[in-house]
Amino acid sequence: MKIKSIDYKGKKIIAITGDIDMYSSPELRDEMMAHISKKATALYIDLESVTYIDSSGIATFVEGLKCMKLYGGKLQFCGIPNSILEIFRFSKLDRVFEIHSTVDDAINS
Amino acid sequence: MKIKSIDYKGKKIIAITGDIDMYSSPELRDEMMAHISKKATALYIDLESVTYIDSSGIATFVEGLKCMKLYGGKLQFCGIPNSILEIFRFSKLDRVFEIHSTVDDAINS
């Protein structure tokens, strides 16, 4: 897994590449929490280049969502590959995660 | 590994995709020998999409070369990825194989 935090049109995007698993998710958590501890009002997670996600990766996002809700921040997802969307659906997370097809769609939503 | 025999500008091209190893090389041999048994004057091996080759794959090509030489046929290679070219060089086969960068270069040679 590789992570990059990007400023795009004034928004914070976390772009992830590769496999999110029990080995890599702590690094993802650190990156996400760094933004959340600064009370980022919106955080965009770009999953377009993610090749795999397991329950530890999902748990990381659920935690981020819960933390952001506490102060009214929004966690948004974009570019989700179908195989990962299917896992989100199975886990009933498509109902609580805000999902958009592209970063621009997410920003304009 | 996937193999496709193609007629291109009146020439016989064998385009290979994936890994050539001890498991897949017999299929490659069959395909190549089918052309050679018909005394194909020239045979173009397109390696552009080959991701791996081992000694059994190389042995297959050396056999093809030897068989074609017997009747004056020509075995030509094109699109060789660098990692495979390096193996050909190490095996001193770059000296006996006719190597071109593209199929068109090979045909026009």
Place this chain on the structure above:
Amino acid sequence: MKDSITVSIPSHPKYLSVIRAITDRIGQIHEMDEKVIGDIRLAVDEACSNVIKHAYKGDVSRKIIIKYTIKPDKFQVVIEDNGLTARRKALKGRDLDDIRPGGLGIHFIKRVFDVFELDEKKKKGNRLILVKYFK
């Protein structure tokens, strides 16, 4: 016809990607459906993650043994450790409607495998037996 492949690997999360690569290749060699391969890859990964987290309590220097058996009618994966023996009753995912971190691994395993069973004959540690039947 029965092929089996056994892998013994350290209980370090960095090796989970090796397990996934093996699972993937075995699925492809046996021409399983891509979606099924993906589900099995996730399930085996989750089962191994659980061994690291729960049976070994995060100790990354233990051993996990994974045995894949492929028969014409079924695909079996047996995962063994010699850590803390699990209480069968604890082996339960959370309610999927109760959204919170964790509790998804067993759901991911059970959605693709028809059999999810702890071998009671195993004295020390755990032997988890997963079976998927080919219909």
Place this chain on the structure above:
Amino acid sequence: MKDSITVSIPSHPKYLSVIRAITDRIGQIHEMDEKVIGDIRLAVDEACSNVIKHAYKGDVSRKIIIKYTIKPDKFQVVIEDNGLTARRKALKGRDLDDIRPGGLGIHFIKRVFDVFELDEKKKKGNRLILVKYFK
């Protein structure tokens, strides 16, 4: 620090791709150079192919055991079979200038591994020890 991974696999050429995938992943996890990983992947594949061809004479239903050990200063791969014991003198690649099919496998193994040694203590079958030192 010493990590080891052991794989037991049928002597069928279709499983060579599993061995390659494992070798690849281990190399990547230990941040080896991409070129070195490629060379090791080929070498281990060739050693296993030789077991199938020479020690097992093409019998695809036997077992090959591959043990990878990673230490800070070296990477060791041990390949075991219980087939025909090799005569050490026969373990020789052909002259590279004598272009003909075959005889390249051992060259591919020796160009990347610093040690290429048959364990004499092994009674039945073969135990090939390959070591690469990290400089």
